[in-house]
Amino acid sequence: MTSTRDILFTACELVGLRADDAELLHAHSNIVYLLPSAGVVARINGNDHAGLRAKASITITRWLADHNLPVTEPALDHAVDAAGSTVTFWIYYPQHRIDRPSPRHLGEILQHLHTLPAPPFPLPEYEPLVGLVSILATADITPKVLTAADRHWLSRQAEQLVTEYRTLPTVLGRGMVHGDAYAGNTLWTGNKVLLGDWDETSIAPRELDLANTVQARRFGIREEEIDAFLRAYAYDPRDQPLFDALVRMRDLHTLTSYIRRAQRGDARAHTELMTRIQSLQNPATPARWVSA
Structure with a gap:
């Protein structure tokens, strides 16, 4: 089984972000890492729903922010699939x-x-x-x-x-x-x-x-x-x-x-x-x- 750090490094390489200074913030249903040098949080979701929910969350939060709802916002407008997981990147x-x-x-x-x-x-x-x-x-x-x-x-x-x-x-x-x-x-x-x-x-x-x-x-x-x-x-x-x-x-x-x-x-x-x-x-x- 691919480790979450390996998934993180693969995803970060694909989007041009550093992962060597990554810090684990949360490990439960999702795995969350802080990328301090980028001021970004990476969320690793298991693909129980083929990653669709994680990907949809980017569109949802953009729309909610446009309607003045106070939401955490994505740092990138797309998700990355890596080793059977979906990774999204969010403002820290x-x-x-x-x-x-x-x-x-x-x-x-x-x-x-x-x-x-x-x-x-x-x-x-x-x-x-x-x-x-x-x-x-x-x-x-x-x-x-x-x-x-x-x-x-x-x-x-x-x-x-x-x-x-x-x-x-x-x-x-x-x-x-x-x-x-x-x-x-x-x-x-x-x-x-x-x-x-x-x-x-x-x-x-x-x-x-x-x-x-x-x-x-x-x-x-x-x-x-x-x-x-x-x-x-x-x-x-x-x-x-x-x-x-x-x-x-x-x-x-x-x-x-x-x-x-x-x-x-x-x-x-x-x-x-x-x-x-x-x-x-x-x-x-x-x-x-x-x-x-």
Whole structure:
């Protein structure tokens, strides 16, 4: 298997950027490197969708910026395919402030996003839990990663939530959504907050973009932060059946990358995976989730 650094060097050579001083910033579902000499961030995406989402994110963010939405912007107007991955290059925004952007800032951006006109390019329909359903259907999940009972339980939960997603009514309507909106995808540039990571942009009930922040109770977000987020968005969906399903769907969605990492032998990811599954199966004894 080609290493991510080899993929990075190949992609940078193709676009004329230095990679010898590259610094790893993030390694989870995507791999992110800083190229300090260029002031650029390189994002390496696995080609689960043939790289189409990563490539589309460039067009999407250019259009959003033209509509005055505060977004992270691409450094290059094209992506590079290298060794089965897709690499995109983005402007680097150094984070010098001690405080991080708050959920309130995210709520303001999402309220703006959801009032924009339909974009002049097609967007895919959001596919609920497609990654989890796919990985649960494969034969190569070892019992050390998931027991047969846990695998069966997760499959049934996913099937139920997908049905609810497709049948429960939306109050906010369907339209363009970020698809992975949470405060961790926001950055400062001066005193302005930008929203990044547009790979999951799609058409879905707009409530989807509000679910991640409420689901972040699992990670210790304070209720007053959730309240401030929803006030900034100017709508509170917490009494909606569809929204409840979306929050529970987010719970399951977060397991996908941990299953994959545990399959690769990541012990910390496996420990966190077990914590999450057990707290989902036993709601009376919830556990604090952490990013492993």
